Amino acid sequence: MMIRQSYKLQPLWSIFVRTGEESFNLSLHLDVAAERGIVAISTGFPKLHSVLYFCRKMTNTILVTIERNRPNMIRFCVCLVEPQSPDYLTHGPLDAGFDAVVHHCKGLRQLSLSGLLTDFVFYYIRAHAKSLEMLFVYRGFHRVLSLEIRDCSFNAKAGDDAVS
Template sequence: MPPPELCPDPERRPASCASPLSLPFLAPQPRAAAARASSRSHRAPHLPLNFSFAALTAEEFIPVIRHCINLRTLWVLDTVGDEGIRAVAETCSNLRELRVFPLDATEDSEGSVSDISLHAISEGCRKLESILYFCQCMTNAAVVAMSENCPDLLVFRLCIMGRHRPDRITREPMDEGFGAIVMNCKKLTRLSVSGLLTDKAFAHIGKHGKLIKTLSVAFAGNSDMSLQHVFEGCTRLQKLEVRDSLFGDKGLLSGLNYFYNMRFFWMNSSRLTVRGCRDVAQQIPNLVVEVMKENEGEIDTVDKLYLYRSLAGPREDAPSFVNIL
């Protein structure tokens, strides 16, 4: 089975995510549907407001959100722009969960929200406990502000869609921002990191992220020490997903003493070899190690690794491109 989505693909959000307030946005007139939903949200603030299927502009969204002063949960597309998200910050001081999905999730898309919105949310929604935020650019200052103004965060998922993007203004790595998140948000259990990150950021995560159970890493890290910091420091880690990060066998093998306590570890687009993966499979019983190769001509390369515990042994329905070691 494939691992759960830690930084979800907005094109494949399951129907089970739908709430009573999300159904109207399948209608051909999203503005009218949004107005009806906001009316109900005002009467029942505990219900989530889901605009993630409606590509509303700021002009359509802002008059609606102004009526939702007690809103607790909001899902929205980035088509509302920084202006729309700032309106949320100005209106929804009781907000607990915010998810901002991209209309276009490709790396080279322009993106309609930025660090400006995130900074505004940190100042206006200080009771925030969970945020998922897709963007194309970010600054350390905005992430630091989020850590200082929203210390009760349990979930912080920042998905910078471009590869290895530095701070938009200073051009420095995003180490300071993510370091502040794990240092100041003491209750954090789920973290997604992306952008230009060095081993320093992962040293902070290992040192301060003691409650983290789920970690997603994309386009980040500059050596295998990054993984070693995580394995040695995040002692409650259950789920780890690493995508498009150039870690190799040394980083993988640094987790030998920790894999058995985890539910799964997924890695793709890395520098892993079949030999390194086989070493793990041989040294840890009751651990299933699946490797996937896209290019059969490359003898020792691994495109995807899926490692998980199983008392029942390996699955019997693996497709032909999956090799269970």
């Protein structure tokens, strides 16, 4: 397994072995795990169900690969340093990657979006993320003219904070 062989990920592997828990949460910050590292982690930890990933760049391909490796994901948060960054290989939006995540991770309850996104990502979320309880969007959407939220708890302070 790639994780056991990587000296940079060795401490992570030893923590995982020591805990031996039924499920596993992972929080990765800048430069701790490159793309190959996050893919290796998603492959090597079968009980991984929660990822908080802080990174400088992202691709749709990486999002799709993580989703394929961990369809049991219940919490998936991607926080890019530059919140409106595109897929760094294609320079396009990250919609396809997040579509794959919400389409195949049926138990997804929390999703944090970051990166260049279009309004299609909301269509994908509405169509596929049936278990979603919390959605976070990090900056972007400067041209939103209308936001409609129905049948959910959303207090006035949260609404004021969202538009200010």
